[in-house]
Amino acid sequence: AAGVIQSPRHLIKEKRETATLKCYPIPRHDTVYWYQQGPGQDPQFLISFYEKMQSDKGSIPDRFSAQQFSDYHSELNMSSLELGDSALYFCASSPGRVNTEAFFGQGTRLTVV
Amino acid sequence: AQKVTQAQTEISVVEKEDVTLDCVYETRDTTYYLFWYKQPPSGELVFLIRRNSFDEQNEISGRYSWNFQKSTSSFNFTITASQVVDSAVYFCALSAANRDDKIIFGKGTRLHILP
Numbered sequence: 001a002a003g004v005i006q007s008p009r010h011l012i013k014e015k016r017e018t019a020t021l022k023c024y025p026i027p028r029h030d031t032v033y034w035y036q037q038g039p040g041q042d043p044q045f046l047i048s049f050y051e052k053m054q055s056d057k058g059s060i061p062d063r064f065s066a067q068q069f070s071d072y073h074s075e076l077n078m079s080s081l082e083l084g085d086s087a088l089y090f091c092a093s094s095p096g097r098v099n100t101e102a103f104f105g106q107g108t109r110l111t112v113v
Numbered sequence: 114a115q116k117v118t119q120a121q122t123e124i125s126v127v128e129k130e131d132v133t134l135d136c137v138y139e140t141r142d143t144t145y146y147l148f149w150y151k152q153p154p155s156g157e158l159v160f161l162i163r164r165n166s167f168d169e170q171n172e173i174s175g176r177y178s179w180n181f182q183k184s185t186s187s188f189n190f191t192i193t194a195s196q197v198v199d200s201a202v203y204f205c206a207l208s209a210a211n212r213d214d215k216i217i218f219g220k221g222t223r224l225h226i227l228p
Contacts, residue, residue, distance in 0.1 A: 042204060042218040042219060043204075043216075044218075045216070056214070056215055088156055090158060092216070102208070104158040104160070105157075106156070106157045107156055107157060107158070109156065
């Protein structure tokens with residue numbers, strides 16, 4: 001069965017650079033969630049989209065932005081990267097607006113040096 | 114506010130022993146979902162189970178079983194006859210079921226299965 005696809009799997013950036021993470025949800029899933037997991041931490045909710053509109057926002061820095069496109073894939077754009085942005089970034093998708101079946105992608109490991 | 118508490122930060126057991134991971138949650142929602150995820154050293158989040166707040170039946174899947182007790186707001190996870198491959202971080206999580214809500218995770222329990 002198709003799963004949530006994230007790319008790239010690994011990314012190394014320098015401080016102050018920009019990074020773009022991509023998420024391709026499970027087919028027919030119209031809701032996408034982004035989470036950030038720092039080392040030794042639990043995943044923290046960043047932002048979510050339903051039908052291409054932002055539906056909820058968590059502790060996402062102003063330097064980050066995201067959107068969901070017409071094909072339901074989503075991109076997380078991170079600018080002016082800081083060392084503290086080094087983390088695992090997960091995308092999850094679910095069918096419909098209620099988070100009944102949240103399946104996570106394999107994550108993108110971002111390292112800022 | 115929603116909150117998930119996993120009091121056990123780290124547990125070590127010898128292979129073939131049974132082990133129970135505790136999870137206590139807080140929510141004001143009357144309808145909600147509870148989840149367990151496994152995160153092996155490779156880093157991915159593996160979905161294990163989702164339980165609707167209306168369904169208090171315990172569930173067994175192979176060596177895994179879950180005990181949902183609404184009266185004590187607990188959703189504990191037991192691994193029977195543990196194996197080294199069960200070594201991972203296990204997250205208990207919660208989300209509201211009647212609106213577009215994110216998943217709130219506990220801090221996780223790191224489980225070491227010793228050979």
